[in-house]
Amino acid sequence: MPARRAVTGRSQEPRKRFAEELRLLRAERELPLRKLGEAVGWDWSLFSKMENGETLGGPEVVQALDQYYGTPGLLLTLWELALNDTNQFKERYRQYMVLEAExxxxxxxxxxxxxxxxxxxxxxxxxxxxxxxxxxxxxxxxxxxxxxxxxxxxxxxxxxxxxxxxxxxxxxxxxxxxxxxxxxxxxxxxxxxxxxxxxxxxxxxxxxxxxxxxxxxxxxxxxxxxxxxxxxxxxxxxxxxxxxxxxxxxxxxxxxxxxxxxxxxxxxxxxxxxxxxxxx
Incomplete structure (x- = not known):
């Protein structure tokens, strides 16, 4: 299984950070969007919108991506932070969530x-x-x-x-x-x-x-x-x-x-x- 991913040096804005991680994970595998859609079982256009920051998707699709990429809990944690990026979660709790995932x-x-x-x-x-x-x-x-x-x-x-x-x-x-x-x-x-x-x-x-x-x-x-x-x-x-x-x-x-x-x-x-x- 892959080692837990370091999260430093990336965007600190939750929604951008989530989209950035999605793009990076797919790019590392040189995986076209259509093939990702076929492998995970969702329409590839959804992944395109998620990587562009147009939508966050739902917890089910994020869990499926966590499983596919071998990053248990990491993407879901970033998704939760992005979902709550309306100051419902204070910055200290966001920091904790990242530490928990790592x-x-x-x-x-x-x-x-x-x-x-x-x-x-x-x-x-x-x-x-x-x-x-x-x-x-x-x-x-x-x-x-x-x-x-x-x-x-x-x-x-x-x-x-x-x-x-x-x-x-x-x-x-x-x-x-x-x-x-x-x-x-x-x-x-x-x-x-x-x-x-x-x-x-x-x-x-x-x-x-x-x-x-x-x-x-x-x-x-x-x-x-x-x-x-x-x-x-x-x-x-x-x-x-x-x-x-x-x-x-x-x-x-x-x-x-x-x-x-x-x-x-x-x-x-x-x-x-x-x-x-x-x-x-």
Missing amino acids: AISLWHYAPSVLPGLFQTRAYAHTLMGWGIFKGEELTRQVEARLGRYALLEGEDAPSFRAILSETVLRTPLPVRAQWQEQLEHLLTVGERRNVTIQVVLNSAGLYPLGGTAVMFLKPTDGRTVAWVETSHSGQVVEETAAVDRLQLRYDFVRDLALSPADSMEFIMRTLEEASCEPST
Whole structure:
């Protein structure tokens, strides 16, 4: 599989960057538009419009291109940034999305909600529908988030360790069947060779990072960058000493968490409890 593509030195304007990457990927293979259309299964004229910046296309066609070019998640990430190039995503979050697409390993701590890469359609729709997005825009946002799951697939997918607070697993969706589906999906994701899930119980008491979601990303250049997020803001942390301090706190939380095997058993018990609850 091809190495993850560096994104520096290219356009920083999301829509132009997306079109630029599409043109470059096709040019590298000296592939005519018509042959690309035949290989991927869409009319070649659509790809022409996407490369010229006339349209962004939909998540399905972008996912198909990611698969064809061997760039799992990269094009979909750039598409999402381009789609939201109306200041709905702040520049710091755009920077994070690019880092996520390029990372060779990821470590996450979730204090209250599941990581986006783990969310089902119902979970994402409920979370993002709380007055943030509506109608067709909500549908596009949910599709974009679901498409990011491709980042975890493929032979060169990054390793992903997620530590979930017990609170995450004790906060169900309003519809019980949808919550059961989410827990089942979490168990399925946890079976992937590149994914490790741990649960830190409420009985562990107070611990560092308590209410702050943190993602550590290691790009191809070997450094580690952190994304720190609260319920209303987020920021990329690149300064080495600050990242190291966050890493020490993360390591402390990991030591308090259940082992991966015990964590999967805990999630299974949570699913069984949800299945046994009386209908309301």
